[in-house]
Amino acid sequence: MIEEISIEDLNPEEFVKEKVDEISSIVGDGLSINALSGGVDSSVVTMLGHKALGDRLKTYFIENGLMRRDEPQQVVSLFADIGVHVELIDAREQFFNALKGITDPEEKREAITQTFYRDVFGRLVRESEAKFLLQGTILTDVDETVAGIKRQHNVFAQLGIDPEEAFGYQIIEPLVQIRKDGVRKVAEACGLPESVCNRMPFPGPALSARVIGEVTPEKIELVREATAITEEELADVDAFLKLAILHDDRVTGIRDGRRDFGLQIEIRCWDSVDARIAEPTRLPPETLDRLAGRIVTDVPGVVSVTYNVTPKPPSTMEPI
């Protein structure tokens, strides 16, 4: 049982100090690695690790082909600006091969987990001779996995998996007692820029969590385009999470006066404090009109756009 540190009890500066000491004492003179996705969780872990270990932490950005437009380069350059070197690893082929033919959401998540921890990280750990992996698991990830809602890719011990046995390295999780709202406060205390502290959550399986049915490079490109448009058009909307989903179902549309049995994109935009419960944001109709108009114009094959109007529960925020 993990002891939660509530947002009221959290002293971000103290927390940073404690966790830096903890990482130092566990890793000792050894080496550690970590994966940075650019999200607030892995960004905080990167900062804590570098404060504790300096050059003895090696930080990687895994380009799995499933990230948003320009995201890999943006993350590397943002951290270069604050003095942290991040190495970009091109693993696109490995991930797309692992996802081929899979339609079940939990199998998708499992394929990504295995590719990430066993194939890609396994190799990096062996090559670097690191014995530790620093990772940004938060309490909500553990809760959802244990409750059987979603298998979060970064949860092992609570499922009875020993990462040392399964993958050959030990996993350190400095954020596992707090939730997203706490992480954001710690991010500020670490000196991370505002764009990182308040960055929207983005799921572990990245854009593959937003493709219903089989994931292919072509479908990822379509949902990447729809995601870019959605984030742009909703940039001024103050919401917890904004996302675009590519459906597998086809619906009838009209293109150039003829029938086009085309694609559908679903938009979701959520108001939430800590992701446990959420409500659809009440977007102005003009905003939805403009967003839908751009998507059917700019995303090839899309004839229909919907907006999700269900709360969580019974919905979840991500569709997969």
Next chain:
Amino acid sequence: MIEEISIEDLNPEEFVKEKVDEISSIVGDGLSINALSGGVDSSVVTMLGHKALGDRLKTYFIENGLMRRDEPQQVVSLFADIGVHVELIDAREQFFNALKGITDPEEKREAITQTFYRDVFGRLVRESEAKFLLQGTILTDVDETVAGIKRQHNVFAQLGIDPEEAFGYQIIEPLVQIRKDGVRKVAEACGLPESVCNRMPFPGPALSARVIGEVTPEKIELVREATAITEEELADVDAFLKLAILHDDRVTGIRDGRRDFGLQIEIRCWDSVDARIAEPTRLPPETLDRLAGRIVTDVPGVVSVTYNVTPKPPSTMEPI
């Protein structure tokens, strides 16, 4: 080429008189049959036919298992009230058998067309010895079929199909020069009650047009429930068309604290004058909240509800 009678040029009383004379002169002393769905098109044709032929027109309601809740009984009793006898034909098994295993929308439409005209109507014509079928095809049906947007079930001549050869009877189409707005005016002139004159359009393939993927009795029951809730909750909304669609795609939800890979219902509500172009109705957020809340509570297995925000074109109003 059909000569359109525009809404400005239409004199409804004159139109009724002309069409009654036309039907009388074509059918002569013979017998005719027609199918009444309860929609404004087939209701007007039923009235014109009875004015022209009296008892020599036999009117059927085909219960295909794809109609809305209580619709068959409601239509029969409404027409009984205005003195027109309608015979209810139970053809549920024939339609569900014909739809088994079909996922392509055009194949679905074709299966329904063949079951309706060849199997069910073929038998009724043989038994009644009628030589004519009166039918409510309107100009928009012809346009969409000829343009290759949607194959409407009631369009033959324009596709080079001779119904007499294909099915053994001649088809008479008194409404083929006008559109929905014209039909509503003629409906008033025929003395039909207001509820029929302004009845929402409902597609030929009925609820099977609102199930993405294979149509089964179980899925029809779910979309029938969602449709009833949608029509109830939006009863006070002044819109051209209101519909609920059952998707084939599944999305992750939460039920009783556990993962439920569940169903999604899409709501569409359209503002339109003549169905050629349409805009999504700007529903108040409270209305959408209430509608989504009832659907996830009352329709078994549904965890997610969306609202369509795309205009026609590039969408169409019905999804199939």
